Amino acid sequence: MRALHHPDVSSVTLPTMLNALADEVRLSVVRQLAEAGGVVCGQFDVPVSMSTLSHHLKVLREAGLLRVTPEGSFRRHELRLAEMETRFPGVLSSILRSA
């Protein structure tokens, strides 16, 4: 496993972020994280295989939306909500508020 890369929020573009959120599965993951505050990967409730979920988590991470922390043999995933709010004020929060 190569080292996890977390982009600086200042380097994330708006299209990159919107693209990451424009997928049902990824949006669902982000919502689940927002509600839980921090969730272990295998616990996400998504209708795709483990490898596909892994792919989506990577897209979210590279878009600056997630922080991933190895924690034992698991990984902790957290929403970088506060950081994204400073980068794109109101965008992520309003999306999370929308149905």
Next chain:
Amino acid sequence: MRALHHPDVSSVTLPTMLNALADEVRLSVVRQLAEAGGVVCGQFDVPVSMSTLSHHLKVLREAGLLRVTPEGSFRRHELRLAEMETRFPGVLSSILRSA
């Protein structure tokens, strides 16, 4: 030219809207519209061919973001900002505010 279809905002999903905005060209068009309030098609400043622009305008229209009105031999394009704000409060407005 078949009749233009404008979806009811209530039928637009969040991923559909975000996907429409997750493209550099389309986001640029939306920004230009927001600034001008109403722009004739041929006047958009985008780095693509006319046929490609037409495609993007269609995507935006079908995502409920644009209202297109034939006006003589031109077409008037307007942002459906107020309607999208009632559907997804804060989303479009915060995106337009972001850099």
Next chain:
DNA sequence: CCAAGATTTCGATGACGGTCGAATTGCTGG
């Protein structure tokens, strides 16, 4: 009605993206 201009549609193309299963890597408890 016809010519000209504006825009869309069509057809093709190449790139990208979501998906899966299998193989791989990483970590830990025994």
Next chain:
DNA sequence: CCAGCAATTCGACCGTCATCGAAATCTTGG
């Protein structure tokens, strides 16, 4: 140190999408 679980990577597949140029469509002025 090894068995087992967690998660990623790999390779393949297929559908979607951005793009273009050419042809078609629509609208109006003359």
